Amino acid sequence: MNVFICMKQVPETPSVEIQEQSGTVVRGKGKPVINPSDLYALEEGVRLKEAHGCRVSVITMGPPEAEESLREALALGIDQAYLLCDSQFDGSDTLATAYVLSRAVHKIGEPGTIICGRQSTDGSTGQVAAQLAQWLDMPFAALVNRIEEVSEDRIKLRRLDDEGYRTVEMSLPGVISVVKEINEPRLPSLRGLMQSKKAKIPVWTAADLKVDPARIGSKGSPTRISSAFFPDRTRQAELLQGAPASQVDQLIDRLRSAGAI
Amino acid sequence: MGSEVWIFAEQQDSRIRSVAFELLAEGRKLADSLQVPLCAVSLGHDVTGVEELIAGGADKVYLVDDASLADGDEDMLTEGLVSLVREHSPQILLAGATSLGNSVIPRTAASLHTGLSPNCTRLEIDPGTGLMMQTRSAYGGNVMAVMVCPDQKPQMATVRPHVFKKAAADASHTGKIVKVDFQKQGVTSRTRLIEAVKELSDKVKLEEADVIICGGRGMGSPDNFQMIEDLAQSMGAAVGATRPPVDDGWVPYSQQIGQTGKTVSSKVYIACGVSGAPQHLAGMQTSEMIIAINEDPTAPIFDIATYGIVGDCFKVLPLLASRIKASRE
Numbered sequence A: 001m002n003v004f005i006c007m008k009q010v011p012e013t014p015s016v017e018i019q020e021q022s023g024t025v026v027r028g029k030g031k032p033v034i035n036p037s038d039l040y041a042l043e044e045g046v047r048l049k050e051a052h053g054c055r056v057s058v059i060t061m062g063p064p065e066a067e068e069s070l071r072e073a074l075a076l077g078i079d080q081a082y083l084l085c086d087s088q089f090d091g092s093d094t095l096a097t098a099y100v101l102s103r104a105v106h107k108i109g110e111p112g113t114i115i116c117g118r119q120s121t122d123g124s125t126g127q128v129a130a131q132l133a134q135w136l137d138m139p140f141a142a143l144v145n146r147i148e149e150v151s152e153d154r155i156k157l158r159r160l161d162d163e164g165y166r167t168v169e170m171s172l173p174g175v176i177s178v179v180k181e182i183n184e185p186r187l188p189s190l191r192g193l194m195q196s197k198k199a200k201i202p203v204w205t206a207a208d209l210k211v212d213p214a215r216i217g218s219k220g221s222p223t224r225i226s227s228a229f230f231p232d233r234t235r236q237a238e239l240l241q242g243a244p245a246s247q248v249d250q251l252i253d254r255l256r257s258a259g260a261i
Numbered sequence B: 001m002g003s004e005v006w007i008f009a010e011q012q013d014s015r016i017r018s019v020a021f022e023l024l025a026e027g028r029k030l031a032d033s034l035q036v037p038l039c040a041v042s043l044g045h046d047v048t049g050v051e052e053l054i055a056g057g058a059d060k061v062y063l064v065d066d067a068s069l070a071d072g073d074e075d076m077l078t079e080g081l082v083s084l085v086r087e088h089s090p091q092i093l094l095a096g097a098t099s100l101g102n103s104v105i106p107r108t109a110a111s112l113h114t115g116l117s118p119n120c121t122r123l124e125i126d127p128g129t130g131l132m133m134q135t136r137s138a139y140g141g142n143v144m145a146v147m148v149c150p151d152q153k154p155q156m157a158t159v160r161p162h163v164f165k166k167a168a169a170d171a172s173h174t175g176k177i178v179k180v181d182f183q184k185q186g187v188t189s190r191t192r193l194i195e196a197v198k199e200l201s202d203k204v205k206l207e208e209a210d211v212i213i214c215g216g217r218g219m220g221s222p223d224n225f226q227m228i229e230d231l232a233q234s235m236g237a238a239v240g241a242t243r244p245p246v247d248d249g250w251v252p253y254s255q256q257i258g259q260t261g262k263t264v265s266s267k268v269y270i271a272c273g274v275s276g277a278p279q280h281l282a283g284m285q286t287s288e289m290i291i292a293i294n295e296d297p298t299a300p301i302f303d304i305a306t307y308g309i310v311g312d313c314f315k316v317l318p319l320l321a322s323r324i325k326a327s328r329e
């Protein structure tokens, strides 16, 4: 079975600046890393390869620098990496991103299980995976914390919900998103690191993917940022003074007047 | 009259979830400023208390009742919602950012080729354009972005439970219930539920607690974390945690508060040994009274706290718990 991992490169610390005049958000320059939640997706892919001989590919839509993160993924034992890179993709929201990813899945072909992270640290919408499933007309299972069984056309898994978890069976091909409880990501092996350096990574543009130009980039993105601002963090605590015993007395007064005790 | 404002009234075990009423209260304001009807959409089977949606502010309830919708099948729900939207073209659709909402709603938006802003903390109508301005935190809580969806309909947003307050039920509010047949021909469910397991303990539920005691990495160890449990017990409060104690296995993930955990909005929130990282603040800053106990006077938690104690938790917490117990006896 073919397993595809969708991975995003993100700045290590998601810092931002706001451009005063336009109110637009500029991404901080932090060191680029693999989106933390995608490390669990990659690990699960490698485990499927080890247990069932699946062929595992990783797909990233991003800037040319994202190739570095793809090599890191290869070093973990992923078989093949693809970079989707074109200035026409800039400004894509989740709908457009999911569309571009879906075109890559079509181009590679014969998908089985597609694994995404739960959310990215910069966009942090947690909706690309669900929307990818929809573009591909595939079933979707979110917040998977255990894969119990997998065959060519079926997967049995556990997924978190608000009150506990559910065990479900889903037909394949299908898309899942995974949470960090699912596994413990490994570190790259020396051999993996060596091989990843030599690996050929195809770079696909909008033309290669035969995308509809009206569905990508800011043109293909229904949402816009109208303005941005830094959150107001100026409540400024009234500090309770004195020795611990006196501080606790004052606190009890406050709690009592709030009806908490 | 312009097209309607909709809220998705999610059900669970055939009861409407409380987030639906929070959405109604917010949706009411949007619908009033647009001068259009507010409608709730319920997809389920034998759902009880549908009239309560009307008392909660809905002018109309679209009720889809079908056995195939009983246990939250997401293929069915997505298709059902998409076809209702296609038929009635609402201009706004709001839903709860629950585990089900976070899955079905992005799929619905993708099918309709429209935009969706997740986890909004504020929604309002721009008087000039009539568009819904959707404020959400982004980049790990470091920035607030106001999103719009100018060209596609419906404009869609999700809101986490307990971010908005529900309105008091108004039995005099009138509305009608419109039954809609579920057109399930051509819809195939590709997932099958085998088992649903509830893991709720008998402890006070975090999202519903009036008082939350939250422990951070500053608590130092699982043994010391017991001080948080003790204090919570003395006050009948719920226990929360930042991410490090969860990552280190001192407390289960279900207690994590913040961007990747739960969002709470309690009356009193006591943060103990918590520094106040943006990702944590994103899940608790709407609490009414925030109390911070931290030995570092420069910790950012003091910037959003109502009252602060600069001091050692290991001294303050046992003292506090014993005083409270004493006052009870």
Ligand SMILES: Cc1cc2nc3c(=O)[nH]c(=O)nc-3n(C[C@H](O)[C@H](O)[C@H](O)COP(=O)(O)OP(=O)(O)OC[C@H]3O[C@@H](n4cnc5c(N)ncnc54)[C@H](O)[C@@H]3O)c2cc1C
Pocket (backbone or CB within 6 Å): A121, B140, B215, B216, B217, B218, B219, B241, B242, B243, B244, B245, B256, B257, B258, B259, B260, B261, B262, B272, B273, B274, B275, B276, B277, B278, B279, B280, B283, B293, B294, B295, B296, B299, B311, B312, B313, B314
């Ligand atoms: C993508 C992403 C998502 C995240 N999601 C979340 C989330 O959902 N929730 C969350 O909480 N975090 C989240 N984080 C982590 C977040 O960035 C912080 O690392 C975390 O909130 C810090 O937890 P803390 O305040 O307990 O620990 P620290 O930042 O280490 O702070 C500990 C504090 O305890 C104080 N202290 C130490 N000893 C004592 C003592 N004896 N008495 C009193 N005070 C003491 C110290 O002065 C310090 O201020 C996320 C991070 C990322 C990158």
Ligand SMILES: Nc1ncnc2c1ncn2[C@@H]1O[C@H](COP(=O)(O)O)[C@@H](O)[C@H]1O
Pocket (backbone or CB within 6 Å): A006, A007, A008, A035, A037, A038, A041, A059, A060, A061, A062, A094, A097, A101, A115, A116, A117, A118, A119, A120, A121, A123, A124, A125, A126, A127, A128, A129
């Ligand atoms: N540009 C991208 N390229 C590849 N995968 C992505 C991209 N953006 C998001 N994803 C995947 O979708 C998941 C959710 O991302 P998000 O919706 O941005 O929170 C991530 O964990 C990735 O698995």
